[in-house]
Amino acid sequence: MTDILEKVSSNRAFEGELIKYKFKSATLGGVNANFNLFLPPGASATNKVPLLTYLAGLTCTEDNGAQKGAFLGPAASQGIAILFPDTSPRGAGVEGEDADWDFGTGAGFYLNATNPKYSAHYNMYSHVTLELPQVIETAGLPIDLKRQSIFGHSMGGHGALTLYLSSSTKQYRSASAFSPISNPTKCPWGEKAFSGYLQGGVEEAKEKYDATELISTSKEPVHILIDYGTADNFYKQGQLLPENFLKAARDSGYDEFQVRVRSQEGYDHSYFFISSFATDHIHFHANFLKA
Template sequence: MSIETPVIETLGQHTCCGGSLRVLKHNSDVLGVPATFSIFLPKEALAGQKVPVIHVLAGLTGNHETFLIKSNAIRFAAEHGIALVAPDTSPRDTGTPGEDDAYDLGSGAGFYVDATAEPWSRHYRMESYIHRKLPALTEKLFPLDGDRRGIMGHSMGGMGTLVQALRYPEFWKTVSAFAPICHPSVIPWGQKAFDAYFGGDPSKWRDCDPTLLLRNGHKHPATILVDQGLQDQYLSDLRVDALVEAAKESGQSLEMRHHDAYDHSYWFIQTFIADHLNHHAKGLKA
């Protein structure tokens, strides 16, 4: 993953849990606009030691700060000596018509896909940004070990996490998700986004739907950890049942944990985030 080092603007820097939380901005050629991301570097990385890294993907209406601020992941990442990289949930201020008209399409709702239909295809290429550009950039700038790279996400970010892991299993060593959108091609959220981003071509949806990817032979070599609250207000739209069934049919190792009384919020994530960091640490440090 060779990459020229672009000009990086530091928007913020804070000491946290013995390490450093930084908010950085760079010109992204794949998105065609400046992009902002956050990164947590544990004390081991600050000392020059190469450390494992987990990319964390937030859900609808989130941004590069949402997961790191609300999940309490940094505390446990610091304990394990693991870095965290948090991208934005979409390109910003692209001038694309309609990108700020609705919470579930456009700004804050990139769905981590590469759009193929105009006008979205000019900038909305989050799949390539997450898979190729951001890891290459951060691993060039900081002592991050690309051979020990995991991915984790929530809701729309959980969907992006599962798609990345199933499409690029050699790239992401460990995988976990909170309340992911598991079968977007059959629910209104996904159908609206896919219709816009792919120009009404359903044949392109299967590469961005975790359930369909499993049904079509995509697998990840590691166990995928998923936590789901049973009082989640979006439970019927997430379709975790479809993911469980597809995993069973395909032979994908999946640890699906259901939790009474928990909803879709970051309070739910905070409760189980330590388990997810343990899951990643075990796989990344094996």
């Protein structure tokens, strides 16, 4: 499915190692894809560690969460690896993909495109859930793929929640999100993305790519944590809609132990907010990844 995995760089951090890799991605139409992988101290072929995947937001790359999220120290202390994928294919050459900051490059929305214009390259759903784990396994990296969880920020929070809730294989044990786009079929960012990437637009997205729609019909046990800031301008503008997700979860019978949504007074949308609650999220996932 992929060509050779190439190590681009390596940095020691918290007695572990943050490694950047690149490879030619078949899922993304043959373009080079980068990702960062943090391996905690003690990870080895005889001591494979659980994997937490972090999905970044609009305009971000594989570096934002790794460099600014404050995740590495808590992950090292818990013996958890963190995978940081990119947010879209790069250099696909699709006409118009660089025209807007909130669509195209840097804005893959963690879906598989069905619009023929984008479907050869914009398949971040399969890239994250299938291709990257296969690359990691083939490369012999010390990861226990039977223990996976997922989290993310903004567009990546949308991705984390939808990949978790829509996975028929129950790939992830838990999900969390910072300021997620929680009901994207009801907000401008989501409407724009779905109208462009999907042949069926918003209606097609409801079945697989809207966390509020997914939780409203879910009957499976879930483990979800969401934080958002009350001073977040995107929250104020109606892009995030966490209340919609919370109401749908409660209406489906999920209590605060299964779905917890926390409003954080005075925090905005930035990595200052994310880093303030990074340890909470790592410890939340550790409860399930280390079980």
